[in-house]
Amino acid sequence: MDLRIFTEPQQGASYDTLLAVAKATEELGYDAFFRSDHYLKMGDVDGLPGPTDAWITLAGLARETSRIRLGTLMTAGTFRLPGVLAIQVAQVDAMSGGRVELGLGAGWFEAEHTAYGIPFPKEKFPRLEEQLAVITGLWGTPEGETFSYDGTYYQLADSPALPKPAQRRVPVLIGGMGKERTPRLAARYADEFNIPFGSAEDSGAQFERVRRAAEEAGRKPDDLVYSNALVACVGRDDAEVARRAAAIGRDVDELKRNGLAGSPAEVVDRIGSFAEVGSSRIYLQILDLSDLDHLELIAAQVKPQLPE
Template structure:
């Protein structure tokens, strides 16, 4: 199973903190360093919560790409409400070039209404409207990347119109379509439209913070959606994301949970938690469900020893 580190810098992280976490991720031997794309801290924090954030995902990933070699980088996930699809396609292609072909683009419809209000971004009247906007975003992003150099791309939709775009710049990577692409990650628990859209556009499908039943159900839905359009389901990577609290003993696990403001006595406080032996057993159980990749969400970015310890014990 491929193990990756996943961070939430909107909870409070300077670029220096994020860079140190990325370097720790590489030094520990993990394959990738991912960040969320949010504008507002979540939880019970008061005014000023999340300082000094937020940070712009593709600015920070571009800088990390230039400073931290070898590991892959990405968003889990970018909200389609935040950026015009043309600008998102450019930003992703630029970071992919800076990194030498190491970027992966996680993208979703957006769900956190409060951050949109806080920064004056249109959230959309309904989930259906946001999902329609996500669909157009994917059509435009992949259309721009697929357009041959020297050709042009046009799109007329409900939310966006492009006329005779040169479709530049291109990502450094070549995707499963044989055209320049960064791998696209989608996810969620929607029963119909989400699996269908993922089968059409995604290279990876992620179930965020899902239990065993949810993981199995959603994986089966995506497989059926792939088969419905004659796509080989084996070309889809399936992944899971869970918060990780790893410790040498129960006391250290509890301290790491408490450091994030959670109550270690609360059964819902931790996702993937325990000693190395206990966590390895949990990972093995997930692998049996057909999960290829696991995003280990680390919330306390000041605790770099946590990342190093996880690398030494789990990889």
């Protein structure tokens, strides 16, 4: 079971804070550092000092880390043109020596678009389909050849399809609970399928839909990685769990139902329920980015108890 650190910087984090978390992620043996892609805070927080851009952040971290994977859950398809995003991700991949992964979603938070003057189209999912076709098409075009695409929303003509990522293939993550279009899209483009904040039961059902879609598309279902993102709130005792829950404005009982909360032993058991339905990777949503002891505790007392 891979454990990855997943942050929500729009809730309030500077680049220096994210750098400290990323360095701790690397030093403590976690597999990867991921971040959300949002420009507006959510809920009753001040959000200071303000938003940081996902791919600018990852570019900086690419030069200041050496081992961990770096990526997004999920880059908002509404924020960037696909050709520009393909260039950005390829460049950050080169800057990292081939450690980047691209989670791409349709975008959903209309308020942040309004706040920063970003168009919020109605037809988000069809646009996402074309974005994936353009990005993977640009990366997959052999050097010396050109790429063209004539879609409903995007048109490219004789693109040199440069630069190329350092990796032969940048892993693409797709996620969500849509029962029909989402599994088909994952079967066509995804290297990993992620379910954010879902139960083990719902995850198992959705994983099975993706596996069926992969077979129908002529892929082996096991060619995809299946993963979950869950908020983490782990403590050595009940008092520490309660303190960490209070720090992020959440209720302990609710976190135990919907996330990974409690003692290390409780969290290991909870992760096991996701492993049973096919998940092999957990993104630990860390909401209090000043609490590096939290990461140390999970690395020392949860990670060693999980199957390789």
